[in-house]
Amino acid sequence: MTNKPKHRVIIVGAGFGGLRAARCFRRANVDLTLIDKRNFHLFQPLLYQVATGGLSPANISAPIRSILRRQNNCTVRMGTVTGLDPASSTLILEDARLPFDSLILATGVTHSYFGNDHWSQYAPGLKTVEEATEIRACILAAFENAERLNDPHERQKHLTFIVIGAGPTGVEMAGAIAELRRNTLKHDFRNIQPAEAKVILIDMADRVLGSFHQNLSAKAQQSLRKLGVQLHLNARVINITTDTVTLESENQTATYHSHAIVWAAGVRADSLTTKLAQSTNCPQDNASRLLVNPDFTLASHQNIFAIGDVINYPHQTGQPLPGVAPVAMQQGKFVANVIKRRIAGKPQPKFHYKSPGNLATIGRSAAVAELGKMKFSGFLAWFIWLVVHLMQIVQHHNRVLIFIQWAWNYITFNRSARLITNNAKKNEQHNSGNE
Numbered sequence: 001m002t003n004k005p006k007h008r009v010i011i012v013g014a015g016f017g018g019l020r021a022a023r024c025f026r027r028a029n030v031d032l033t034l035i036d037k038r039n040f041h042l043f044q045p046l047l048y049q050v051a052t053g054g055l056s057p058a059n060i061s062a063p064i065r066s067i068l069r070r071q072n073n074c075t076v077r078m079g080t081v082t083g084l085d086p087a088s089s090t091l092i093l094e095d096a097r098l099p100f101d102s103l104i105l106a107t108g109v110t111h112s113y114f115g116n117d118h119w120s121q122y123a124p125g126l127k128t129v130e131e132a133t134e135i136r137a138c139i140l141a142a143f144e145n146a147e148r149l150n151d152p153h154e155r156q157k158h159l160t161f162i163v164i165g166a167g168p169t170g171v172e173m174a175g176a177i178a179e180l181r182r183n184t185l186k187h188d189f190r191n192i193q194p195a196e197a198k199v200i201l202i203d204m205a206d207r208v209l210g211s212f213h214q215n216l217s218a219k220a221q222q223s224l225r226k227l228g229v230q231l232h233l234n235a236r237v238i239n240i241t242t243d244t245v246t247l248e249s250e251n252q253t254a255t256y257h258s259h260a261i262v263w264a265a266g267v268r269a270d271s272l273t274t275k276l277a278q279s280t281n282c283p284q285d286n287a288s289r290l291l292v293n294p295d296f297t298l299a300s301h302q303n304i305f306a307i308g309d310v311i312n313y314p315h316q317t318g319q320p321l322p323g324v325a326p327v328a329m330q331q332g333k334f335v336a337n338v339i340k341r342r343i344a345g346k347p348q349p350k351f352h353y354k355s356p357g358n359l360a361t362i363g364r365s366a367a368v369a370e371l372g373k374m375k376f377s378g379f380l381a382w383f384i385w386l387v388v389h390l391m392q393i394v395q396h397h398n399r400v401l402i403f404i405q406w407a408w409n410y411i412t413f414n415r416s417a418r419l420i421t422n423n424a425k426k427n428e429q430h431n432s433g434n435e
Helices: 016-024 044-051 117-121 129-148 152-158 168-184 214-226 271-280 325-344 379-392 396-412 424-431
Strands: 007-012 030-036 040-042 061-063 074-078 081-085 090-093 097-099 102-105 109-111 160-164 198-202 229-232 236-240 244-249 252-257 260-263 267-269 301-306 358-363 366-371 374-377
Touching (some): 007 016, 016 325, 044 129, 129 260, 160 252, 214 358, 214 374
Parallel strands (some): 030 074, 160 260, 198 229
Antiparallel strands (some): 090 097, 109 267, 236 244, 366 374
8 A cells, every 4th residue: 555645835934924934834644845045044134223233134034054954844045946747746946847736825015116126226125135225325424424525515425324114013113223323333433423323214105104103103213313413304204315215295305415324115016026926817906916815825726825914814814914924824835734634634724813912123222012901111112022022033043143243242332244245336336536
């Protein structure tokens, strides 16, 4: 008697959702393959700390093979998906075609410049390690360039930092830059006063952290202003160049000069998602996210699932669920359980997202936290933010390293990862003509 072939499961993407789904299969009788174009899992919520020199990329990254090395039913494969043949249940990679019985797409999203993709070369977003180190280089190089300039007008251009988008990423980024210039770099230069640098935060909404309760949003704005961050709300960005940002507000325009511009204003699904949508006849929303069924399957394909930021899931509240790690992780666990129950011939459960709350830090001992009906701000919210983020780090030794680094930063105001590593060409372009 021959053994029945194991159910073949492929997961594309080792982010929060994909990795959680993979771990939920650890005791299942399946043949699991996890594919990612990188060889590491990245803790994206702390990328802003890499971008401002507080942490190194290795602190918030973990090799996928190391994470899953004890899961014998899982094969990790580094590769790039180029297409999908749903008729034959085959995933197409650059160098292979892999058949599957169940497929989970957890590919994540990229930045949305709302039809102005050419802005990306002037205002990088914050989704990858490369982008974080590029932004870090831009910020630190701006201080270095200002140090050697004698023209006050040119110097001020380099000492102006602009963050576009006042959601959690934008608020945390603006707060970190403000602390960097006011505390960390305070005594490092001879010809400039880093504390005099301007940090500008821009958003189309009338308040920061629009997904939070209004009272917490107001407290966040108060904390930002205390740090010296200039808020430009109800303002729409209409143009970005290599060193300018032009805003429109109340039918008036204003242009600000800066050599360090960060984009945190929107996201959309990437081009691969559109390819997969076309091959499966799955509808997409205005942000190119997949419109999935209540069980996270695509259109009429009951063996193809999608989770995380790449989908629009309106079935619970009528609105898309937020693009945060807890959503992706709960979806990953749910889909893994659906597949396991199908294999066992058991009835399928219904998905219901349970929000653990909203958290955002503004700076040293300042944060806002929304945990159910409980709302916190200040030091207590900041402490909750620290604990929650530490516990979400995948590997234990990274938790220890980050805790030690945070403690050292808190005591000394120092950010030891202040390295300009990969931005020489851009810095040379900024320097030209300013001698």
